[in-house]
Amino acid sequence: MAKTLFDKVWDSHVIEKIKDGPDVLFIDRHFIHEVTSPVAFVGLKNRGLKVMFPNKTFATADHNTPTLNQHLPIKDKLSAMQVKTLEKNCKDHGIDFWGLGHNKNGIVHVIGPENGITQPGLTIVCGDSHTSTHGAFGAIAFGIGTSEVEMVLACQSIMQQKPLKMRINIDGSLNSHVTPKDVAIYIISRLSSSGATGYFVEYSGEVFKNMSMEGRMTVCNLSIEMGARGGMIAPDEKTFEYIKSREYAPKGNGWEKALSYWKSLKTDNDAIFDKEFNFNASDIEPMITYGTNPGMAIPISKSIPGSGSDSESSYQKALDYMEFKEGEMMIGKKIDYVFLGSCTNGRIEDFRTFASLIKGRRKSDDVNAWLVPGSHKVLKSIKDEGILDILTDSGFQLREPGCSACLAMNDDKIPKGKYAVSTTNRNFEGRQGPGARTLLASPLVAAATAITGKITDPREII
């Protein structure tokens, strides 16, 4: 029977199919961090269990860590305690821990790919919904809860109902100043923030074929924001080239063997999806959100639309929170903060893109800009490629790696009532700090806005 890419990877990992129940799925790689793992380790202890395969789990500290003065002890006592607990748990169970100061430390979904841990055909999980990022390599990757983290630690398996399959195809070429982030936000705005719930998505078509690996990661990362468990893209030469020679990539004979398997990972021609969408690349413009979920997004040049599929009261609640009104233009609205970073847009290409627009210009004095690399390797590249000089010359400062203001668990909180154009993934109420107002956009829109202090179409910066 013809199979989709998703079927091929899923079916090859099923240990048992339970009648009228979930599949028992073997997990190849598991990432853990300080926030969603401690209670899982308590669970193991209470049951007297050990970690089954410590070498298949990788740990980093990223969610609550400071982005200034990382060489000093963490000031926040609870955050310090969480990081310390993770370090101890890893030591007790023989898991590799890449804590603060480690040269491989960074956001969990940035360090997996950049060290070659993320590979095609794998099942990858982490107690974080943006685990979908790793699907860019043709892996099945999805976020899990803490009980499931405990399952994977104890049994290297998880019990899951097989999701339905969706394909999103986009052909044509992208307009200028349209980035992978805009493509993803466009898709979410068309499907809504729950339009892919129950599905696993495969992205196909010229747009994704022509996209860089980092761009593909941005798109797959945002799959969860339309409710999908994950998104994936069939691996190709770009994928293999990206992985080759990275530390954890297969070597020698192992590489050849892996490569021949990876090349088989594509959807068969006559495979059937439960749902399919087709969009045209030329319809996509630079995007921005105006509400309190990522589906509430429009082309940056447009005005705020009516309530659509959400109830009138939920729509009004969102607009009241943002202090926006139906029919208002987004362009020209005053912005207080700009944030570049996160597992969505914190990789080197995002910094290159941001720098390309601000080069030779000055940051607006009215804007606070927080630029946070996704990892120490990204930070090093920013320095090595001369991007740091461009940023500094334009009046920007660079922080140290971590999740930072994406979820504001550390000190990087947008103050109450302030507006932030953010390259992150969620514009939920209070996501970037209690009372903070978030507008999701691409690194280019963030750069243009940082220069003018107002929401600015990057195509207008000449």
Place this chain on the structure above:
Amino acid sequence: MAYDKFNILNTSAVPLNIDNVDTDQIIPARFLKATERKGFGENLFKDWRYNPDDTTIDSFPLNNKIYNGKILVAGKNFGCGSSREHAVWAIYDYGFRAVVSSFFADIFKNNCLNIGVLPVQVSEEFLIDIFFQIDTDPKSNFEINLEIQEFKIIETGKSEKFNISSYKKSNMSNGFDDIDYLINKKQEISKFANNSPY
């Protein structure tokens, strides 16, 4: 972690008639810093229940004394966003044993089933009926019968069936979780791992 068995729940309900309630609202990220599963209930819906100066927002249903009970009834796409199981811990710790909506986010639903909170998915029409009943009389009782997979509005006798796999149903009614199942499969898992190219 094992939890209380779930069979029949007969109780009043608290209405939260908002769509797309995300887990950042259910439990804001700044309250995720615990290393043990304790005390999450007091921070449930923190920023909707309290002003920044900690005074109570009386209009929020959880603060309105006319509503109580062990069922939370919410608008569509409940629990979207972050995978944080802390959201369900907070719901459980606050005293809810079931959440009713016309549509749940996937990870949230799994998290519920893993710790013993029953997610009951009903039709949009029936959800309106439930909200209407609570609106008419906040003391109205509802019955959730897991065995026959039925949610009933006691006052009107109206009911609707809901879906749950027989595996998860058996877990819920016995207070078992997936690890109880998986640890008996370790030999098969080891065998699978040995044959896996990774």
